[in-house]
Amino acid sequence: MLLRLLGAVEVADGSGWRRAGPAKQSCVLAALTLARGQPLSTDELIQRVWHHDPPLSASNVLYSHMTRLRALFNDIDDIQLTRHRDQGYRLLIPDRSVDVFAMRHLVARAQQATGADDLDAARRLWAAAAELWRGPALTGVEGRWADSIRKSLHKEQLTVLTGQYGTALMRGEHQAVVDELSRLADAHPTAEALTAQYMLALHRCGRPAEAIARYEETRGLLRTEFGVDPSSALRDLHRRMLRQDPQLDWTRSRSGTVPAAGATTGGSHRRLVAPRQLPADTTTFIGRDEPLRQIVAAIDGHNRVVTVDGMPGVGKTALAVRAAHTLAPRFNDGQLFVDLHGWETSTPPLRPVEALGRLLRSLGVPPDAVPAHPDERAAVLRHTLTGRRVLLLLDGARDLDQIRPLLPAEPRCAVLITGRRRFIGLHDAPAVSLDILAGDAAVELFNRIAERTSIVDDVLRVIDACGRLPLAIRIAATRLRSRPHWSIRDLLDRLSSNRRLRLLDHGSRSLSTALDASFHALTPLSRTAMTHLARTSPLTAAELGAEMDLASSEAEDLLEELCDDNLVRGLSSGRYHAHDLVREYARRIGPLPAHPG
Known part of the structure; x- marks a missing residue:
């Protein structure tokens, strides 16, 4: 490890760790690191460091920070900080040498291990990911950009914590973790997943009254602070505790694993958990009313499988998620979501055996009832869904081999599948092929995200430069919104130059990243x-x-x-x-x- 952002921003110096410098210099280093090798212009760096209030000497101060950072890296071969006249500054460092990226790699491996029911490996991987956190990310770095990064990374920290303690509960270690879960639930009172794990640990430790009291405390907090009730998952856990549902108790299985929270066991009376896993719907769903109507009509017409295909960045997932939310009331036994990672260069495609494991656990099948062989898992899935109305959204499918084992036989279930390639082999499945946006819809999408009133002809030129591709339009509009000192003509000039693709690169939501996987295939x-x-x-x-x-x-x-x-x-x-x-x-x-x- 050479750079650490999960706490104070620090650089390895051969014998230990040293601060990366003053707060603004640390902000510069964090911005370059999180760009993952993509160059950042001087203007972009000034925006991240000073937001809308840079000093007149900002460029000179930034140059001084770069000089000092280069001095820090003089003796580190794996770190290169370079300057490009047209492309700004770029930091090259292997992902394995940055704690943020190492943490994400460990999380992906932990999730895969959990999907394969290897709870021993999952426990080690979650613990390794948790150990990388030394405090709040970018400690001591101030500003709007740093705050947004801190907030985003805090969500990832909660994912690590819930993964770590969820695995402990699955292993029957509730006595060992109940006190730590109490501390974490107090520290993150609105993190409902941690609250649920704490309640379950209390219940399994023979303290059900405390678990119920904790639910009431959380409900009061959410109503007072946000005007909302707890999530359906937390409410369901509360109801089951009031019923003294014996399936919440932990019992050791033959393999040493434990039932997932909410799972049931035993014969023909197994109850199906009703998961609600759909991602949040977009607030800028524009120009896709007709393909949405086609999907809903196809499912209402008793088609069990509908596919959505299209080029990278055309909005397949957004359409499928909106359709799934529209259809959800028809499938009251649950809605399942699986990201198959079929078109990512940083994450390998999810294997069918892993996807089946996730689906079965989400439906409440105990780990000891999940077979190892993928064919047997597929059979258990078909059996579990018999007589149920469940909607499956399989996002980012690579090919038919990845999705065929996941398809239920129950005619009352339905499956939405998204992918870049056309699913030629699914002969009976209606296919919705997405094209670029119509001109008026593209203008509306741009204006909605940019939050500006601009001359229509200028907006039309911008969306034409974006090829009316939704992802490109969203990134361009976001760029303009985050740069009040730009006019729309400034944006158009940049889109009309040979920097167009670089301008349309925006972290993980990058057009080049979206195209990488398609071309690599x-x-x-x-x-x-x-x-x-x-x-x-x-x-x-x-x-x-x-x-x-x-x-x-x-x-x-x-x-x-x-x-x-x-x-x-x-x-x-x-x-x-x-x-x-x-x-x-x-x-x-x-x-x-x-x-x-």
Whole structure:
């Protein structure tokens, strides 16, 4: 580990740790680190450090901070701080050397271990992730940007804590953790997941009255402070405690694992937990009324599976989540959500056996009743869902092999699947293929997010520069909203330059990141075809064949495969066209070298 942000901002010095410098210098280092190798312009860094009130000497002060940071890194080979005249400053450091990224890697592994029912490994991984936290993130760094990062990382810390103590409860260690859960629940009184774990630990320690009292205390706090009631999950736990539900008690299984909270055991009387796992719906759902109507009509028409496909950044997940929330009242036995990670470069695709484990535990199947073999898990899932009305949202599917084992046989269940590729093999499933936004919808989306009133012609030029792609429009509008000193013409100038893709990179919600996984999945031949389309689009199969020394039929097959990947569109004229932003990305990365032989 070379850099630590989960606490005070610190740098390894060979013999220990030292502060990265004054608060604003630490803010600069944190901003460059969290950009993960992407350059930040001087203006972007000034915005993060001083927000809207920079001193007249901000550029000079920033330069001084950079000079001192370079001096800190002189003897560290794995850290490079570079300056680019057009691209600003960039910090290059391996993810494994930064505590934030190391923590996220451990969390992903812990979740995978939990999904595979390896609770011993999960316990070690959650503990390792928790040990990386030394206090509030970016301790001592002030400002709006630092506050937003701190708030976001605090949510990740709560994920680590609930994972760590949830695993302990699954292992039957309630006596060992009840006091620590009491401290954590007091420190985070509105973190309902921690409250639920504390209540369950109290219940299992033979202190049910204290668990009920804790629920009443939490309910009073939420009503007083926020005007809301506890979540349905916490209310359900409270009701089960009042009923003295024996399934809340911990009993050791043959394998040494324990039932998940809320699970039931035993024969034909097993009760299904009714999970409510849908992600939050977007407040800027614009221009997708017709595909939403198609999905709802298909499910209401007794189609058990509906797929949503489209190019990266076109809004597949947002549409599916809105549809799932619309359909939720029809599926009162639960709504399940699984992120299959099919199109991420930083996280491997979720294996069917892991996804099945998550689904079964979410439905209340005890870990000792979850088989190891994926075929047997799929059979248990089908059995568990028999006679139930449950909606499954499978997001980011890579291919059919990843999703087939997850499909229920129960006709009253329904499945929404999103993915970039068209799901050709699901012959009976209606497919909704998303295109870019219509002009008026794109203008409305931009204006809603930018929170500005701008000249319509200027907005139209901006959304055209974004290719009317929802993700690009959202990022561009967010950029403008966060920079009051920019006019819309300033934004347009930047989108019209060769910096367009860099401007549309925004952390994990980056257009380049979205395209990375699609291009990495291409064969060298397909990547070469995309390089030709980047130079000339639209073109015919014959024209591509001549460029690549292929027969027209081979070139046509190649182009049709790219259409299935939603990287290319076939036109009625017999020509094929790639989106402007896809073409720009393809020009930037170039073709893959063909393998010899």
